[in-house]
Amino acid sequence: MAAPAPTKPASSTATPLVRQDIEIATRAADHFTRLYYAAYDSDTRLADLPKFYRESSSLLWNGRPSQGPDGLTQLIKNMPSTKHDVQSFDCQPVPGTSPPSLLVIVSGNVTYGRGPSGNPPNTPAKTVEGHPRAFSQTFMLVPDSSAVIKPGEVAKYYVSTDSLRFVG
Amino acid sequence: MFSTSTPASGSRTIASRALRRAGLVDSDTQMRDGDNDRRNAQRSRRRIRGTESAKEQATGSFHRSLAVRMSASARGTASDPLAIRGAARPTIAGRLRRKDAESGFASNRDGAVDAWRQMVNARYNPETRFLDLSSMIDDEIVKKHSLSPPGRGGNVRTAAVIFKLAGQLQPEVQTLSLANNNLHGMHLLYLDRYLPKLRNLSLEGNDLQTWRDLDHVGAKKDKMKCLRELVLIGTPIRDMEYKNGRGDRYRSELARRFPALEVLDSETITQIGFTTETDIGQQQSVVPKPSATTFPYEMGPSFITGVDGNLVSAFLFRFFEFFDTQRNGLLGVYDDQANFSYCCNTSIPVRARIENLHNTLPNQRRLNWEKWLENSGGGSRNLNRQQVNVDKSVKLLHIGPPSIIAAQTALPETKHDVLGSMQKFVVDAFPVPHGQGHALLVTLHGEFMEVRKQALRSFDRSFILLPAPEGSRAKLAGWDVTILSDQLTIRGYSNPNVWKIGPMLVQAEAKSNPAQKPAAFVTSSLPLDQQATLNNLPDETQRNLVLQTCARTRLNVNFALDCLHGNAWDLERAITNFEQVKDKLPKDAYL
Incomplete structure (x- = not known):
């Protein structure tokens, strides 16, 4: 993830947010979280999930960086099956970007593999392994200027940044 | 901030055209029928809600008991609305009708299901994947068998049977019109269960009064999640919202309820798309299913x-x-x-x-x-x-x-x-x-x-x-x-x-694993500023060497770094060097 150091923003002459912007952003986040985790949890995730990313996308999985759809493929190729349960999410349009980048923050549970039932038979009841982990995932979604858009669409967005940690 | 390059209205999808062809969106005749239906509906509603004037008492109580029956049966069968196989479980209305009917066909439950199936099949166009269930009361099959369609004497159970039959059609139904059936929200309770992948839905001219009515269609966010087009033209809820100048809010509220909605009442909804949508799940080539039993990486440091x-x-x-x-x-x-x-x-x-x-x-x-x-x-x-x-x-x-x-x-x-x-x-x-x-x-x-x-x-x-x-x-x-x-x-x-940095388990390990390693010295054991210094090192090998040095000498990151640097990043040489000079080091050299 070799990215240049922070530089000054292009300009901060962006128009202030209006109600409709927030509404569209909120709805996009809703739609995105649904699509994304459904794709992650599906049997065909190796085909579906990389489509959310582009070559320039940066990923961080529990402190481990990778890059682009290929980096994601490497990551999920060796990942057990998952079942995500989104418990909260929030979304903010990032000031100074137009159409705005979206900051999407998701908090929830994720079960890996076979869950508690996959533990060995004599596992003590107090064992946490196998049980759902709490996760926190921060995305930046940005417009893909090269994508073909449908009527009514402002733009097609992709994941430019994806930063995940287990948090419980 | 957001601007759309295409006009927000006027753009209609194929589904919309299909609905229009079927006379469900713009057709004058149907609209007139719909208006009549609506007037009828409003009349009967007034009866339900009206005071029990002597003249209306009989009808009023009839409607009340129907409403009670509807909610009671919905409660009682929440787990499976069709546990008792009975499309036309006899309703009061049905019974009343049957008195006049020559045939007792509808009292035979399986017979009723067969008749509903006939109707559903007859109204399905597999080519366009369009199921037209508008104005069921006017259907010849319905008349012939004296069936009571939902909204016309039939209850939520009847509706559930019809949706279940619709859900069995092949190829899968994509577009469904339920226009002009005098439906209440309750009738739509099981729509999502049997037709969860529905893409286009017309509820035009039905008796949907409040947002709560619409809750039955899609209040929970996981309901109707593929719905791209919805028509609510000619429903009291829509008329009311527009009359009160809340058209924008009406649209945004529906957009919120149906995450995939693109077209509402024949107007496109401004939104952000995701490149993958059309491709998801449509993959032709076979990819390996997730099968790993361990994590690809360990928990890493900051x-x-x-x-x-x-x-x-x-x-x-x-x-x-x-x-x-x-x-x-x-x-x-x-x-x-x-x-x-x-x-x-x-x-x-x-x-x-x-x-x-x-x-x-x-x-x-x-x-x-x-x-x-x-x-x-x-x-x-x-x-x-x-x-x-x-x-x-x-x-x-x-x-x-x-x-x-x-x-x-x-x-x-x-x-x-x-x-x-x-x-x-x-x-x-x-x-x-x-x-x-x-x-x-x-x-x-x-x-x-x-x-x-x-x-x-x-x-x-x-x-x-x-x-x-x-x-x-x-x-x-x-x-x-x-x-x-x-x-x-x-x-x-x-x-x-x-x-804690290191391996993570997917499942608990089998018990025969008593060999416990001593707790590793990890980045997160360090104060935040030292973590930052450490993480500034571009080379992972070097970071590890610093950590090991810190662990063995208790030196802080800066001193450990200096020590390693002065010894050409040779850990053992650095440790030896440390042993030689440790007495001369200041206190703050240590963690």
Whole structure:
């Protein structure tokens, strides 16, 4: 993830947010979280999930960086099956970007593999392994200027940044 | 900010054309029929709601009992509405009709199901995948068998049977018209169960009065999640919203309820698309299913790159000092257009519950979410919750420093122990594209004490930062960076050992594994500023060597680094060298 150091923003002459912007952003986040985790949890995730990313996308999985759809493929190729349960999410349009980048923050549970039932038979009841982990995932979604858009669409967005940690 | 290049209205999808061809959207005749139906519906509704005038008493009680039956049967059969196979489980209306009917066909339940099936099959066009169930009361098959369609004597159960039959059609139904059936919300309760992948739906000219009626179609967000087009023209709810000048809100509320909605009442909805949508699940080539039984990587240390780690830690120290003691002191660090919002994930973390942290830590039981969920600054902006409607989501996004500080001041008092044990926090920071340049995304996970209750909560916080230009408000207030975006998620307390660096288990291990290795010395054992210094090293091998040196000598990161550097990054040479000079080292050379 070799990215240049922070530089000054292009300009901060962006128009202030209006109600409709927030509404569209909120709805996009809703739609995105649904699509994304459904794709992650599906049997065909190796085909579906990389489509959310582009070559320039940066990923961080529990402190481990990778890059682009290929980096994601490497990551999920060796990942057990998952079942995500989104418990909260929030979304903010990032000031100074137009159409705005979206900051999407998701908090929830994720079960890996076979869950508690996959533990060995004599596992003590107090064992946490196998049980759902709490996760926190921060995305930046940005417009893909090269994508073909449908009527009514402002733009097609992709994941430019994806930063995940287990948090419980 | 958002602008769409295509007109918001007038663009109609294929489905819309299909509906129109079928006379469901624009056809005059159907509209007239619909109007009549509506008038009838309104008349009968007035009867239901009206006082029991002598003249209407009989009809009134008839309708009331029907309503009671409907809700009772829905409650009783929530797990499977068709547990008793009875499409036309005899209703009062049905019985009344049958008195006149020559044939007793409809009293035979299976016969009724067969008749409904006949109707459903006859009205399905497999080529366009369009099922036209408009005005069922006028259907020849319905008349022949004296069936009572839902909304015309048939109840939620009848509707469920019809939806179930529709769900069995091949190829799968994509477009469904239920126009002009005098349906109430309740009739639609099982639509999602049997036709969850429906893409286009017309409910035109039905008796949908309130938002609660529409709750039955898609209140829960996982309902009707493929629905792209919806027609509610000629329903009382739509008429009412437009009459009261709330057309925009009507549209945004429906857009919120149906995440995939693209066209509402033949007008496109402005939205953001995702490149993958059309491809998801449509993959032709076969890909391997997930089968791994271990994680691809271990839990890694804090990841900070593309930025001076000291800048990040200095920012965090100062930020939380103000946040904990004097929130209005943060006025200067927020950009004029900055955003702040927070949300609560109130669910109890599964692993924390298993570890019984709730009971074993002091005071945890005193905590409640009250002051977080709602307060004078607004409250939690958890967009996953149905209660956070469009109005709230706008109000709870705080824009600009004064509004942000007001919202934060309304939050309960906190104490973040960022200067104490760094094992309680993990921070990731790296550049992200912003305009033509870059900004810095900083994500911090950790815990704080809710001071009034003296109890712990966990949190996640994401900042987007820009360098503070010389002479800027932030710079003058002593900040090197300015905040563009700030999002806080508050969670139930979880054990911070989740960030312990090293392997993670997917399942519990079999018991025969007693060999316990001594606890590793890991990055998170270090104070935050030293973690940052360490993470500034680009080379992972070097970072590991520094950690090992720290572990064996208890030297702090800077001294360990110097020592390794002076010994050509040879660990054993560095240790030997340390042994020779350790008596001469100052106290602050050590951790």
